[in-house]
Amino acid sequence: MTQESTREIRTAEPCEIETQERIHVKGKFLMWGNEKFYLKGVTYGTFCPDADGNQYPPAEVVDIDFAAMADNGINSVRTYTPPPVYLLDKALEYGLKVMVGLPWEQHLTFLDKPEQARRIVADMRAQVRALQQHPAILCYAIGNEIPATIVRWYGETKITQFLHRLYNAVKAEDPAGLVTYVNFPTTEYLTLPFLDFFCFNVYLETPEKMNGYIAKLHNLIGDKPLLLAEVGLDSQRNGVEKQAESLAWQLKLIFAKGCVGTFVFAWTDEWWRGGFDIEDWDFGLVDRNRQPKPALHAVSQVYADAPFPNDDLPFISVAVCSYNGSATIRDTLEGLMALDYPNFEVIVVNDGSTDNLLDIVSEYDVQLISTENQGLSNARNTALYAAQGEIVAYIDDDAYPDPQWLRYLAYAFLSSDHAGIGGPNLPPADDGLIAHCVANAPGGPVHVLTTDELAEHIPGCNMAFRREVLLEVGGFDPIYRAAGDDVDLCWRVLHTGRTIGFHAAAFVWHHRRNSVKMYWRQQKGYGKAEALLEGKWPQKYNSFGHLSWTGRIYGNGLTLPIQMGKRKIFHGTWGSALFQSVYEQAPNSVAYLPLMPEWFLLMGLLAVLSVLSVLWQPLLWALPLLVVTCLVVLTQAALSAARADMRHVHGRFTKARLFALTTLLHLMQPVARLYGRIQHGLTPWRKRSSGEQSFSGLLQLTKCQESWSEEWHPAEELLARVEHDLLSRKVRARRGGTFDRWDLQASCSFFSGARAIMAIEEHGGGRMMIKFKSWSVLSQSAYVIIGLLLGLSVLAVAGQAYVLMDVLLMLTVLFVGHCLLDMSRSMSDLAQAFNSLSAPQAAPARNVVLHAPVLSEQLDYGNYKLA
Known part of the structure; x- marks a missing residue:
């Protein structure tokens, strides 16, 4: 490579880049300023140490390597040890970001001696301090694949606590730096919620396995970004053409599934480990003499198109239904106007609003339809009939989309035959402290998954369906004026034998209620929606009147029973399993009883009996029972509120206030839901029967x-x-x-x-x-x-x-x-x-399977009145 070509690919002078903003996390992605930063990386090293112990090539070799990387669309490098300053300077010069590995004795029983653990923490702080927050640093990795035998030796809890200790040590030296840990399938069960984002090394050689495992990882980590820190294929055993072919489909799949990027292992075949040059593996994109392999060209092509290739994309109609949503709909429309999608329309249905909604909507290039106030379902049907797209995507007027929302939905539709696709909805961080508490309280919009990619329910604030399917099932049922319509629609679509998918990266930002009064009214309305759903779908409800989901509920704010099911980790015989997953045993039904709104009826009955003890002393036995029932719900509310993420809240007093309010919301929600349920007939003593009351048959027991x-x-x-x-x-x-x-x-x-x-x-x-x-x-x-x-x-x-x-x-x-x-x-x-x-058989029977109840169904439906 000539010096002239080297100068051409340098992006900026170091003094200019040093003033740029650090990379940070926002939702499911990494951001550099106001733009998403997709990692298109390669690993670098480790190399044989020189006479001074330096594990990196000389500066002139690094210059050649980094120039070639930049020329092939690579924007980030992963190192396994802290790099020298000259390497960071070269990365800065070529516009590369560096993921810095911080090594320590993770392959040893490092917790046996307290002084050894303290020294590891001190050494890590010193390593971070020596890097001086260099502007080329992307993030710090506080570990890489702690061996499964070591994790099994100490147990999950001790390893998690020590990693949290290392995380805090790095943050103490570089508060703005991102910190992660590189996990792998053998210890995927580690729960590390404190990390800024999650990394996994994944080597799977078929698209089906890779696709399924990425979906699983998204569900494991929740609302944070996912980076695949190593992918690759050995060209020595598989051939250079097979390596190129495998990397091409792997990288395309990784970006399409919503990962923030990946690091290909490795840049060069030159690799040193454990005191020896490794010569029987060739994972590099270039060989030991820096000659490119076909894999480099394949990776360069995918990185040039990433995160999305220029495929033919379906025309999508985006529907926004609003009733008096002027307070938030501007955010919705601004977000829709900023969508990165070439082929869509926006339809706004004004459902008889009495505020200044029309004035706001008229400022934007959208199709506006105004009707009398007929409820949410009618408004969504109005948008459906006016839609020109083959896919209709619904978003609430108190939500706004991620810029690539439609692209991820389109990919999911193009790569499957699902009737509908949904995605997560995340609370904006700047909505206020009360909204933060509501986001961590029960009653918010959640999705229910039967597998890592199949859904039983997707919330109405972020759902898309093929238009032909919506028309076939008759659209939304007008009986649901403000809530419950999406649940009913999902069940009807599934009843036709079709499937509903889920894509973790197709997310929207969704404002939560910012006052306790609005939260109370919202939850009362959901009680009414539950009563309407039970009247139409009695087989979906158990005897108590609670939904029996077949899948698992995902979302923040779920109130959990005190007696949680025991976590069991599938280690395999002698810890030999390659994929060691967590299996949770469901708590028994008694543990779920305090989660039911009707538990508060029991508390009320015990309170009445305690008061009546003034007239008859033996009724005093109800008083200790009343205390116990109150303590149970208070304890489970406090434990659930303690799971809220308060890392970005400053001040102990503020955190204590937010914890108290979140606990209160956990107590308030079932009471409000109970009020709405009882008001509309959904009670444990309700009757669901078409049989006649036969007094003559009262004693006919068989x-x-x-x-x-x-x-x-x-x-x-x-x-x-x-x-x-x-x-x-x-x-x-x-x-x-x-x-x-x-x-x-x-x-x-x-x-x-x-x-x-x-x-x-x-x-x-x-x-x-x-x-x-x-x-x-x-x-x-x-x-x-x-x-x-x-x-x-x-x-x-x-x-x-x-x-x-x-x-x-x-x-x-x-x-x-x-x-x-x-x-x-x-x-x-x-x-x-x-x-x-x-009688003649009129219709095929439903294939109904009832399962153990899940007592925490949550719904959310924008600014519609819940009366």
């Missing part, structure tokens, strides 16, 4: 039915048809489990129901007799209540409180009668459903 068929049908098909009939009549139905000796259960209340079992008699020639036996059942809660009432009656007799005894006995009789009537209705429901087998 019933047998028969049906003759000239055609043979499998029992599974017949039971599915019975189940379908129950669900079509809004009866709560549940399938028996793998260990149950019953097939179906119908219940119209929480306290009682009926179960049934089916048997088939085969009479030859395809003829069969279908037998169906049903019987009444009481729930455990019903037995507890009856026992409690009778026990109190006995105590009342002992205390000569005969009036109270009469009242308690009367309540017992009324409750038992109520249960008998409900059992009669449930028996009637099962009987009618079985009789439907003799």
Whole structure:
């Protein structure tokens, strides 16, 4: 390379670059100033030390290497040891950023001696101090692949605590510097929330495995950036053409999946490790003589196009539905105007707003449609019918998109046949302290994933669907005026057999409520939405009236039970597993009870009984129970609030205030949700039945039915048809489990129901007799209540409180009668459903599978009134 060409690729003089802003984290990406910084890197070293112990080539060799890197579109270099100043100066000269590795004795049992751990921390501080916050530094890596045997030796907690200690040591020397740790699949279970961003070394040689594993990593790390710190292929064993081909698809996939970039291992085949030159591996883009391989050209081409190639992109219609959203819609429209996407339109539906929304929207080049106030679902349907795009993307009027939002959505649609795609929604950091607390409280918008890439629910503030699918399922149900429409739509799309995907990088910024009053009103409205959803989808709700998601809820602010499931790490035999993942055992159902809004009804009942103890002293037993129930919810609220990220909040007093407010919101949310649920009929004692109340059949605890068929049908098909009939009549139905000796259960209340079992008699020639036996059942809660009432009656007799005894006995009789009537209705429901087998089959049965309840469903729907 000539000196002239070297001068041409230098980006700026050092004195100019030194004044530039440090790279920082924003959402899922790294930022340099106001622009995203995508890492297009290579690893450099380690090299054989010279006579002075320097592990890097001479300055003139570094100059040649860095000039060639810059000429091939490489913008960052990863070193495994602190580089000399001349290397950092050369990087600065060529516009390269350096990821500085800080080595220490991570392959030894370094925690056995406290003085050794203290020396490691001191040495790391000295290494960072010596680098003097050089402007070429991208970040510091406080470790690289601590061996799985060492992590297993000490346990996850001790390793995590020590890494946190190293993180703080680096921050003490360079507060503005980014700090990360380079993990790998063998210890992927390490939980390191304090890191500024996450790095993994990943060597997977098929697109399917790489694609799935990147999605898994995104879900593991949450809302922070993901960098693949090493990818590569050995050309000595696989050939130089195979190396080039593999790196090309790996890099394209890495950027398309929303990573902030990658480092290719390595720049050169020259590699020294453990006192020896490594000559039986050739991972370099150039050989030991700095001659380029085909892989360098392949990497250069991908880096030139990154993060997105110039593919044909679908036309997308972006819909914004607003009711009195003038306070935030300007952010939405400014964000949409700044989208990095060549082929889209923006449709704003003004749903009868009475503020100055029209004046704001008229300033922007969008299609504006004004209607009378008809609710959120109608507004979204209006946008759907006006849309010209093959994809319709919805964003709320209190959210604004990441500039590449549509590009990541388009990639997800082009690379799959999903009917819909969703992504995360992140709270802006500058929304205020109350909004920060709300963002860490329950009741926010979350996504529910059944796998790392398949969703059961995506929130309405960030969802996109193929237009033809939305039209096929009939759009949004107008019954949902302010909330619940996205949940209903997702279920209807999934019911057609289609899938909904999720892309971790297709995110939007979403303002949270910035006042406690607005948060209270919002959560009450969600209680109403839950009641509407339960009325339409009773099979999705358990007996308590809570959603039974099949997937896992992802998001901040979830209130967690005190008794969390035990984390189990799959180490493999003798710690040999290459991918060591965490498996969490779900807490038992008792641990979930305090999470239910109805727990506060129990607290209210105990409070009333405690007050009545003034009239009858034995009721004082309710007081300690009241204290215990209050302590349980307070403890779980405080523990959940303690998980909030307060690193960017300054001052102990301020942090204490925010912790107290977040705890209060964790207590307030279920009360507000309970208020809305009860107000609209969603209670544990609600009735879901189409059966007739039969007084003559109150004592008919069992019933047998028969049906003759000239055609043979499998029992599974017949039971599915019975189940379908129950669900079509809004009866709560549940399938028996793998260990149950019953097939179906119908219940119209929480306290009682009926179960049934089916048997088939085969009479030859395809003829069969279908037998169906049903019987009444009481729930455990019903037995507890009856026992409690009778026990109190006995105590009342002992205390000569005969009036109270009469009242308690009367309540017992009324409750038992109520249960008998409900059992009669449930028996009637099962009987009618079985009789439907003799009718012509009208529609295929739903394939409904009910799972253990998740009691923390969260929704958010912009500025729509929740009344």
